[in-house]
Amino acid sequence: MYPSNAQILCFLFLSVCAAISCVMASAVDVALMQFYLWGDKTSTSLSFVAPVMAKAEEDLASYKDVMNITRVLIYDRNVTTCDGMDQKAAFWATRYYYHNLVGNPVLGIFGPGCRTAASSVASLAREWNTPMLTSTFEDYGLSNKKRYPTLTNFSPYIHQNLNMFLYRLLDHFGYSTVGILCDDANDNLGLYVPTCTGVFDTLRLQYNISASRFYVNATDELNVKFYLEQIKSIARVVIIIAHGDRIRPIMLAALDKKMTEGDYVYFAFEPFPSKRFFGSISWDTGDSDKRGAVRTISKTVSPELWIFRVQTLYLSCSLKSLDARTAFRSLFVLSLRKPDATPEYRKVTDEIKRRSQSITNYTYAAGEEVNPFAMAYYYALGIYAKVVNHTIAAGGNPQDAYSMSKMMWNRTYTILGQDIIISANGDRETDWTLNQIDVETGMFLPVMEYSARRKIVEPSRDPVDNSTRQIVWYNRDSPPPNEPKCGYRGVKPQCDAIKPPNQYQQLAAAVLNLFEVVKGMF
Ligand SMILES: *[C@@H]1O[C@H](CO)[C@@H](O)[C@H](O)[C@H]1NC(C)=O
Ligand SMILES: *[C@@H]1O[C@H](CO)[C@@H](O)[C@H](O)[C@H]1NC(C)=O
Ligand SMILES: *[C@@H]1O[C@H](CO)[C@@H](O)[C@H](O)[C@H]1NC(C)=O
Numbered sequence: 274m275y276p277s278n279a280q281i282l283c284f285l286f287l288s289v290c291a292a293i294s295c296v297m298a299s300a301v302d303v304a305l306m307q308f309y310l311w312g313d314k315t316s317t318s319l320s321f322v323a324p325v326m327a328k329a330e331e332d333l334a335s336y337k338d339v340m341n342i343t344r345v346l347i348y349d350r351n352v353t354t355c356d357g358m359d360q361k362a363a364f365w366a367t368r369y370y371y372h373n374l375v376g377n378p379v380l381g382i383f384g385p386g387c388r389t390a391a392s393s394v395a396s397l398a399r400e401w402n403t404p405m406l407t408s409t410f411e412d413y414g415l416s417n418k419k420r421y422p423t424l425t426n427f428s429p430y431i432h433q434n435l436n437m438f439l440y441r442l443l444d445h446f447g448y449s450t451v452g453i454l455c456d457d458a459n460d461n462l463g464l465y466v467p468t469c470t471g472v473f474d475t476l477r478l479q480y481n482i483s484a485s486r487f488y489v490n491a492t493d494e495l496n497v498k499f500y501l502e503q504i505k506s507i508a509r510v511v512i513i514i515a516h517g518d519r520i521r522p523i524m525l526a527a528l529d530k531k532m533t534e535g536d537y538v539y540f541a542f543e544p545f546p547s548k549r550f551f552g553s554i555s556w557d558t559g560d561s562d563k564r565g566a567v568r569t570i571s572k573t574v575s576p577e578l579w580i581f582r583v584q585t586l587y588l589s590c591s592l593k594s595l596d597a598r599t600a601f602r603s604l605f606v607l608s609l610r611k612p613d614a615t616p617e618y619r620k621v622t623d624e625i626k627r628r629s630q631s632i633t634n635y636t637y638a639a640g641e642e643v644n645p646f647a648m649a650y651y652y653a654l655g656i657y658a659k660v661v662n663h664t665i666a667a668g669g670n671p672q673d674a675y676s677m678s679k680m681m682w683n684r685t686y687t688i689l690g691q692d693i694i695i696s697a698n699g700d701r702e703t704d705w706t707l708n709q710i711d712v713e714t715g716m717f718l719p720v721m722e723y724s725a726r727r728k729i730v731e732p733s734r735d736p737v738d739n740s741t742r743q744i745v746w747y748n749r750d751s752p753p754p755n756e757p758k759c760g761y762r763g764v765k766p767q768c769d770a771i772k773p774p775n776q777y778q779q780l781a782a783a784v785l786n787l788f789e790v791v792k793g794m795f
């Protein structure tokens with residue numbers, strides 16, 4: 274009995290099918306649900322994150338036998354701000370989950386980059402036992418992982434990290450009293466108000482720093498001077514939480530109040546350099562402000578006088594700039610540390626920038642970097658894929674977000690040569706720098722930094738010769754003291770008590786000396 278040709282064919286066909294399905298079965302379907310704000314209004318809007326995610330996904334090619342990735346982009350051209358996203362995100366997520374999700378893929382949620390939206394989606398993610406990876410500007414509440422156990426926050430800016438860095442600096446310089454100036458103008462990202470509240474509350478309640486807070490209007494000179502006057506009588510350290518463009522007027526007002534002569538220290542905050550999002554913290558505005566404005570010159574004066582006038586004019590303009598530049602020598606800026614420019618980091622970000630034009634029609638300006646809030650999604654996807662792969666290889670269930678989160682947290686990853694540190698609470702820990710104006714170039718340079726890996730504050734190093742940078746204290750060689758010698762009001766009891774006797778003692782000593790001299794003459 275020989276099998277008929279038809280039977281052989283059928284058998285072959287079945288084996289081929291089995292072989293194929295075996296190969297197919299080894300690739301797990303993975304759906305990446307990605308939430309985007311349309312446009313480029315925030316650092317995690319579609320224009321910035323979509324090219325990052327596209328590149329990150331491409332770089333997962335080595336997992337193609339393990340994962341069959343499908344992308345699910347969720348956005349609406351009408352929704353360009355967090356207000357809109359906050360209203361829509363949970364609805365969109367639910368609709369997709371119950372109506373459009375085909376098969377039973379492993380699901381990963383990325384975004385949304387808005388806090389309120391992120392917290393409502395994170396509640397769903399908990400119900401669905403789905404991992405959620407996000408990067409937002411604001412993290413209040415999101416770090417409560419009892420509530421959001423499947424959420425990992427990749428944001429480079431977790432408030433608690435800034436507060437801790439600030440405290441470590443104050444402690445390092447011996448400061449226990451601060452005045453905080455908050456300006457809520459130009460706060461399109463909802464960044465400064467929550468930061469101000471966070472800094473004020475944390476310094477007082479967690480770190481026992483004596484802090485006073487004032488809401489100021491930087492464009493109203495009298496208003497600024499009024500609050501500076503208030504701070505004068507309580508602190509020597511001023512923390513300014515405001516849009517970059519509002520720092521210069523505050524520093525110029527401080528200069529007028531003689532509060533930039535080396536007795537006061539100012540700390541401002543800028544997550545990363547970006548004129549688009551945070552304005553520019555610069556002493557040099559080309560004298561566009563009222564105080565440095567170019568006045569018109571009368572042409573009826575004689576030529577010699579005219580030249581003289583031009584010279585004085587030039588001098589007065591450059592003096593205004595010099596004013597600002599002098600004032601800025603008392604100013605320090607806290608920022609995220611710039612990523613290490615490793616060759617792999619350069620290669621990937623250059624490619625993201627190059628392709629962003631065709632993906633989202635956004636053109637990076639010369640010198641503009643892929644911002645760290647968007648880059649966070651590159652690391653997030655890379656780590657997510659690693660954990661899914663590991664879970665599958667270990668025979669675990671890649672649909673169990675609880676156990677996958679535990680696997681992802683309390684670990685340090687190296688991606689593109691950068692340390693990506695996820696705390697035991699599932700929040701990113703990043704490095705920070707303290708920047709000061711370089712006296713020669715007038716540019717801000719890092720002078721101190723916080724290393725999240727080593728948990729220490731230390732001097733920055735020059736990338737060229739690896740020498741350590743020194744802080745240059747204006748008009749002095751050490752940090753100005755926390756409190757003036759005789760107290761803020763000059764009425765410390767010991768000053769009253771000690772000074773006069775000292776003078777009498779000196780007088781007495783002088784008389785005694787004179788007496789000795791006179792005695793010696795005889
Ligand atoms: C996926 O996990 C397996 C088992 O741990 C490992 O051998 C493999 O290299 C991983 N794949 C990638 C692309 O890392
Ligand atoms: C990958 O997933 C998509 C969507 O779930 C599915 O249509 C496709 O057949 C899958 N491809 C493979 C090779 O499994
Ligand atoms: C977007 O807004 C416009 C007008 O505000 C409206 O006509 C349009 O239907 C909206 N589109 C969507 C997709 O909601």
Ligand SMILES: *[C@@H]1O[C@H](CO)[C@@H](O)[C@H](O)[C@H]1NC(C)=O
Pocket residue numbers: 449481483
């Ligand atoms: C907080 O600081 C004040 C002085 O600045 C000190 O008297 C007090 O003991 C401190 N409290 C704690 C709990 O450290």
Ligand SMILES: *[C@@H]1O[C@H](CO)[C@@H](O)[C@H](O)[C@H]1NC(C)=O
Pocket residue numbers: 490491492493
């Ligand atoms: C801030 O001050 C400027 C100049 O006095 C004024 O025009 C503006 O309305 C003020 N802004 C607020 C929010 O009070």
